[in-house]
Amino acid sequence: MVNRLLLLLLFTTLAQSKEPPSLVQQNCLECHSRQKIPSELIYRRYLMKLSTHERIAKYLFAYLKNPKIENSIMPKQFFLKFPQKKALDLNDTVLKESIEAYLDYFDVRKKLQLRDK
Amino acid sequence: MLSSEKRSLIRFLVIYLGSTFVLFALGTYIFYNFQKHQILDSQNDKLQLKSEQIVQKLRELHQTFDKPLLYPNDPSFDSAIYDLDKAYIFGTFNPKKIVWEKEFYRDGDKLFYLYRMQPYYLGAAYLLVSQTFNKKPLEALVKMLVLFLIGAGVLLTLLGLFLGRLFTAPMRESIEMMDRFIEDTTHELNTPVSTILSNIELIDTLYECEGKTEMKRIEMASKTLSRLYEDLTFLKLNHNYHRKIEKLNLSNLLIERLEFCDTLIEAKAIKVVKDIAPDIFIEMDRNDAIRLLDNILSNAIKYNYKSGRIEVMLTAGKLEIINDGEGIRKEDIRLIQRRFKRANSSEGGFGIGLDIIGQIAKWYNFKLEIISDTNQPTKVIISW
Numbered sequence A: 001m002v003n004r005l006l007l008l009l010l011f012t013t014l015a016q017s018k019e020p021p022s023l024v025q026q027n028c029l030e031c032h033s034r035q036k037i038p039s040e041l042i043y044r045r046y047l048m049k050l051s052t053h054e055r056i057a058k059y060l061f062a063y064l065k066n067p068k069i070e071n072s073i074m075p076k077q078f079f080l081k082f083p084q085k086k087a088l089d090l091n092d093t094v095l096k097e098s099i100e101a102y103l104d105y106f107d108v109r110k111k112l113q114l115r116d117k
Numbered sequence B: 001m002l003s004s005e006k007r008s009l010i011r012f013l014v015i016y017l018g019s020t021f022v023l024f025a026l027g028t029y030i031f032y033n034f035q036k037h038q039i040l041d042s043q044n045d046k047l048q049l050k051s052e053q054i055v056q057k058l059r060e061l062h063q064t065f066d067k068p069l070l071y072p073n074d075p076s077f078d079s080a081i082y083d084l085d086k087a088y089i090f091g092t093f094n095p096k097k098i099v100w101e102k103e104f105y106r107d108g109d110k111l112f113y114l115y116r117m118q119p120y121y122l123g124a125a126y127l128l129v130s131q132t133f134n135k136k137p138l139e140a141l142v143k144m145l146v147l148f149l150i151g152a153g154v155l156l157t158l159l160g161l162f163l164g165r166l167f168t169a170p171m172r173e174s175i176e177m178m179d180r181f182i183e184d185t186t187h188e189l190n191t192p193v194s195t196i197l198s199n200i201e202l203i204d205t206l207y208e209c210e211g212k213t214e215m216k217r218i219e220m221a222s223k224t225l226s227r228l229y230e231d232l233t234f235l236k237l238n239h240n241y242h243r244k245i246e247k248l249n250l251s252n253l254l255i256e257r258l259e260f261c262d263t264l265i266e267a268k269a270i271k272v273v274k275d276i277a278p279d280i281f282i283e284m285d286r287n288d289a290i291r292l293l294d295n296i297l298s299n300a301i302k303y304n305y306k307s308g309r310i311e312v313m314l315t316a317g318k319l320e321i322i323n324d325g326e327g328i329r330k331e332d333i334r335l336i337q338r339r340f341k342r343a344n345s346s347e348g349g350f351g352i353g354l355d356i357i358g359q360i361a362k363w364y365n366f367k368l369e370i371i372s373d374t375n376q377p378t379k380v381i382i383s384w
Helices: A004-014 A023-035 A039-050 A055-065 A091-108 B002-064 B134-206 B212-237 B250-260 B263-268 B284-300 B355-364
Strands: A112-114 B068-071 B078-082 B089-091 B105-106 B110-116 B126-132 B245-248 B269-277 B281-285 B307-316 B319-325 B367-371 B378-383
Touching: A023 A039, A023 A091, A039 A091, A039 B002, A112 B367, B002 B078, B002 B105, B002 B110, B002 B126, B002 B134, B068 B134, B105 B307, B110 B281, B126 B307, B134 B212, B212 B263, B212 B284, B212 B355, B245 B284, B250 B269, B250 B281, B250 B284, B250 B307, B263 B284, B281 B284, B284 B307, B284 B319, B284 B355, B284 B378, B319 B367, B355 B378
Parallel strands: A112 B068, B269 B307
Antiparallel strands: B078 B089, B078 B126, B105 B110, B110 B126, B245 B281, B307 B319, B319 B378, B367 B378
């Protein structure tokens, strides 16, 4: 039992210390961190509204190509506190890869666990 | 209990118990289904309640998004969440077959509840909750219903028996009255018939009588009365009568009984064709054999046309008597074998002849066949 608890602690620590992929760090989180825009909150919002990985990816891509308040999934009040994003200077392939890496980094499936009995 | 009363009682019980059983079975079936749905609904309610608790927990997890997200699990229930494209996200189980169209469904001994979530906490658009169907209340219900049916069956059978006996009482009384009447008549007939017959015999032997034709008529009438007396005695004593089984020369007895019926045969000018094999023996009581032969011959004479024809054939193991006449409708053949039933009332009699023939045949395990139809000769075959 003690061994299992130690293992769980080790994995949890490793997961928590897991660094985001360079692509996400470079294209997303760097700016988000600097401007203190909560990436996780945005992901949760997408998850709650769109449910699936594919739908979120599609919606994100569309928004990032044309970042306007009316295209965003976030409520209007959000933009009162955080600045409106400028269009990224990335080609479609890199943008899609970045979105995939972002969604993979926050993926809820990887976070969910069964309570240890 | 009289056989006709028994028959009526059985018919009544079959109809009464049959219809009551069908009615009870239908009622029980409806009640069982209603209760089964109640049991199912109560277990589905539990699933629904559990799903609400899980959704609440998922909402909390979605808001906190703590690492790791501890999925709410309960050992009594299984649950899983699916995204909008019905792809599995997480859960305590992952069934292969999911009925997405139904809210509640049952697969084997598992009950399922599919809850459509909105908003999609943790991306979950569907929550599937399942538990094993608790069969105990259903088993208890079946046990109770079976006991109820057995109890009701016993009670209704007793009631049916009581009612049946009540309804057949007038019929029983009538039959008993008729039996008593026959018994009394038989008793009263015995002495005068014997006296007449013995005196005719004496007159015939001792005196030269001028009125031969009139004497013949008296003899014929007396023999008819005598046979009637014998038949009624047979019916009265059939089951209590001690039979003396002996090796009987049936050929001789048949010739003797034909001679006994001579007067009746002559009166109707019937032509008798005999084909009697000599020395056919049979293990039988003499009186029974006489009753059997007399009744077949009497019917063959009685229901024959004037100047008709009777064929009497006796071979080893088979007696066949064919007579002309109006014949018997095929559908009446079974009916007339019952006591007091007659297909043709044009001739006198009580309708006991074939009943006696049938009873004797049954007692000795003989095969009795009556072949006839309207305007066809009647063929009576006894085989052993």
